[in-house]
Amino acid sequence: MITINEIAKLVNGKVIGDGAVKVKGISALAFAEANDMTFAFDRNSLDEAGRSKAACVMFSDDVTDYPKTILKVENMKLAMTVLYNAMLEIIPPKKGTIHSTSVIDETVQFGKNVSVGPNTVIGSNTRIGDNFVVGANCTIGRNVTIGSNVCLYPNVTVYDNVIIKNNVTIHAGTVLGADGFGYIPKDGKIYKVPQMGTVILEDNVEIGANVCIDKGTFKDTIVGAGTKIDNQVQVAHNVTLGKNIMIAAQTGIAGSSSIGENTLIGGQVGVADHVKIGKNVKVGAKTGITGSVKDNASVFGYPSREASEARKLHGLLSLLLRNRRKIQTLFRKTPE
């Protein structure tokens, strides 16, 4: 529990009312329970929040005659984010429980305070750290290594040998460590290349729903510390992602490519295999990258160009479209 006065300091807000009131969580109005901080974007929802169970309401304006404590902040999204992350460090994890229907091999080693949901399966020789929370119907293979403060939502599949470090969150339906797509066509048959590496997720990684990260062929597929991956992203075998990268939904990174730290990648981007993308790069949505990209570049389009060039190209195409009769005239007048 944390007092509203303490929260006000954290988020640089102003308390209107009783700042000694204590808060345990944050939530939208519809789901607010006693001891929750909720929020309102307009007077109507402010009135509604006044009648809710919440202990306190975040609002962006001054309020008088209100039945609950108000925390006035300038930027609600930023304030909520600061508060949420602070609470993650303050609030102790819930006491762990292992559901009776889970199927856990007798050789599995657990840290303290572990929660395992119904019907989740964990294979032999897997080692798991403290404060682990895994939802229902997950499958974790053999010889998997999982650090502390890891959360897996339902229906996640972790293949044998995968390594997940600390403070990692993985959303539902995601698959870690499936075989990379490697084949050698020969004499009318297609031979499978054995995939012998694994997947390593470094600290503070968050991965969305229905993502696929394949194991490496000879070496490992690596997701660097702090990197965040959105839903339905595909990371192929042998890829190395650096630190603090953000990859939006439905992007695909082909085999053996690498991406440097702090790079931002839009949605539905495609990165070809064996490509090196530098640090602090910005890649626009739907861009297709087929060659290396230097540090600090901004790229866009397919095949990709420097973003300002790509914008000029778009303008140029519009100019050509408007003048297509003139183009026909020019071609008529010009010999081969």
Added chain:
Amino acid sequence: MITINEIAKLVNGKVIGDGAVKVKGISALAFAEANDMTFAFDRNSLDEAGRSKAACVMFSDDVTDYPKTILKVENMKLAMTVLYNAMLEIIPPKKGTIHSTSVIDETVQFGKNVSVGPNTVIGSNTRIGDNFVVGANCTIGRNVTIGSNVCLYPNVTVYDNVIIKNNVTIHAGTVLGADGFGYIPKDGKIYKVPQMGTVILEDNVEIGANVCIDKGTFKDTIVGAGTKIDNQVQVAHNVTLGKNIMIAAQTGIAGSSSIGENTLIGGQVGVADHVKIGKNVKVGAKTGITGSVKDNASVFGYPSREASEARKLHGLLSLLLRNRRKIQTLFRKTPE
């Protein structure tokens, strides 16, 4: 059960043979059981159908000397569709059964005639209406609200607080209500923005396999009544989809965008965040939309253009390609 004479009226068909024969379902030849209506596209499969268990065969031509009743229709696909939808309203649902291996919290409230498949997990305070059918290995969270006549295929994940209204079907592997992709990079760290809204699916929605629909940040992500979503589509946080929209496979709608009713969206389309697409819009496959689109527009390409302009651009590029020597000549002759 419904007689072939009754079906003939529904689909505007002609009965050849005994119209009093009763039908209970429709199915392909390979899976046809007694009391089923099957179909044939040519004389060979018609002969085969004559030897099947089916009660009646839909065909598009006149037939004589046939061992079963024929229902002659002009448009097989339309006739089957009309029949299928009529039967949905006529045929009573199968008697519900709750499998002994399912894990259902004691606080869950069920309507009448509920079927729960093996190993499916339902969390506390979830309320479910009549005629619910959920397949095996699904995970439904806490405080979820589900209406009547809802069907979930296997391996679906529904996060806490999601609201599903009536007559909704969701195919396997789909994830509803995972966290939206919201982060604030600050001082070399990436802070997670708390995702506090939920997902609301209105009546008569159908969602394909391995789809992701994220919960909202402060408000909810909404899928309007009658909207149909194909496989592997991504709907990000705070999106509002109107009524009767159709979205083909692998399309992604980024955060906080909205789409008006009756809009048709092709496959692999990308819609940027905070964009407003109007009603009755047609969006061609693979289009990338980065700005607002007016009602009744047709758009195509990336960045998207009015569809007729995009077609002209494609023709113009072909013209330029054919004349690239002339272009070089023109550039040579033209000063900077």
Added chain:
Amino acid sequence: MITINEIAKLVNGKVIGDGAVKVKGISALAFAEANDMTFAFDRNSLDEAGRSKAACVMFSDDVTDYPKTILKVENMKLAMTVLYNAMLEIIPPKKGTIHSTSVIDETVQFGKNVSVGPNTVIGSNTRIGDNFVVGANCTIGRNVTIGSNVCLYPNVTVYDNVIIKNNVTIHAGTVLGADGFGYIPKDGKIYKVPQMGTVILEDNVEIGANVCIDKGTFKDTIVGAGTKIDNQVQVAHNVTLGKNIMIAAQTGIAGSSSIGENTLIGGQVGVADHVKIGKNVKVGAKTGITGSVKDNASVFGYPSREASEARKLHGLLSLLLRNRRKIQTLFRKTPE
């Protein structure tokens, strides 16, 4: 078990040390057990391999004074692939076990040596051949037909009636046989077209993770023998894929299209509905195909062009960009 001398013959390698040593499997250094063949790419990892449990090390150079047998090969990837595929035929399958938490209908017919993982569900009248291995938390429907030597990883969903032939591998989270996306909009409502066909996977197919292959409408969706499909691919209803096709990640094939044998399809490709792609075609990544493609063609871009034309177009656009001032000059001088 196979001796290193025998392996050397298979992969055209040279034995340095004791060739009578026997090998049971292949694996990366980190996971190597006694009787495993491991590999090293440089002197450092060669030293490490010398201290590992592995029986033998594959290396691409001569080695003296080494504690284990070395198998020297020129192309490690090719040698490992030959060895892996040879071992698949030599090594007998592990003895099957059916986990006590699986839920198997009493009418299911099994071949010899079947392994069923925890919490996997198999419906009535399903027939399964020899050496079947299915991971945890899978759901296999009713009346499914599965041949010999089929492997399903965890969390796979197989709908009713699907047919899987021999030597097929399917990775986690994949959905086979969900309803195709077929609707008829009429009078302000959207009517669902019944999907009555199924999915047929021929021999030697491998399918990645989180793939969707929909059942057919009237006929079946077919994946030809030897075809390999990468993660997150979408194959819509009524598609026919020929033999030995390779389809990279995140590609989508729309309804009723067909693809000829030996065709290679890159990642994030889109194929429109009712399109015919020939044999031995090469389709570049992110290409969009809207019309038929002849045998042996190479295509690229969207809308797609012959690959050499598409490359020329890219060069031409760069030329136009560099000369955009000249273009403006030309347009100024040219009358409408």
